[in-house]
Amino acid sequence: MFDGLTARLAERSGAGLVYASGGAIARGHGVPDIGLLGVTEVADRLAQITAVTSLPVIADADTGFGNAVNAVRTVGLFERAGVAGLHLEDQTFPKRCGHLDDKSLVPTAEMVGKLRAVLDARTDPDLVVIARTDAIASEGWTPRWSVRAPTGRPEPTSSSSRPPRAWNRSS
Template structure:
């Protein structure tokens, strides 16, 4: 049956080991549990849950309107079906430091391998839009410290994201990253770096694991995996790629259906029924069900 065969603790230890390996982990963003299964089948190292994707899936903009409980519920649905470590976008922690602490524990309970918190004000904005505002460095450090102190599994990864590059400049973003590590962050997510030189400067200055956000249509360049590995980054993140691909295909399909009155020309672009059943493991469910139906109790005394 389609479910994880590993425990959250095992996935968290594996994620830590992967980050310590020195190689680049490629991490696409899942749009639902099914796509997380496809990410695993394709051979990727880990999966991601983007706050922007989760908001869009609910028909909301990425401005902090989702709640920690909504995010945790979707996360649990995803971690149930994949053996990959899953990292989640926890926005600003959904409130004050105590809210960030509760958020971390909710995400632990959801079976995730880690989360990242960011230093924007509430309500936040997409990291690649203009007009962002960041909280004072000390306020974010308290946010990180609260989450670190609330952690029950020491292998659960606490990553801090800084959006300060676009607001205060590169040097300030690096200083903030160092302060967040001192406050308890295990890894850093420098958002919206402008070019390869800035990625290199961040790597030179910060000695914990670093995530490179390779989101499309953003402020920074789309560096390939070989380049990021040469730069010494630990994670290449593709947060919204699958969502954009899927929604683009859906829009094209709807236009074709509306214009032609039939989906026949779209059939070559569709996943087949047999492939759908293969991914979902229909045969395994049938075997399981048959075993239950055939079960009989031994004779009583």
């Protein structure tokens, strides 16, 4: 979804939540999804979406619009906009659309630090924070980190060439 109208259509169709796509929001502004929109433009659009739907909204927070300090600001703006959750990706800023080649990733330690800062900064303990990686698209099937469910802490993964069993739908 990228605006109030599409959020209302989702709600009327029986959807259980709204995913506010960064790419769709960028296209709604007439620009490509390469980090041209600022955090306030995206937060304003999110506020428009949350104002017209009772559904929870999960927002694409891109890279957090910069480093950990920027990501903390992003969380505050997105919380005030009324989102139920957001996801952060591990690309360098400015990011490239997920469908484009030549993406570069921040070091794992930097991403872990950004996630910790975001989790500490949220004022709503129910705000869902989703970590997303572009490692597969940019580096092949060697994910550099994952979130370990019992602790919720980001932890490095092995460099196995196979996906973890939990990710394998045929298991």
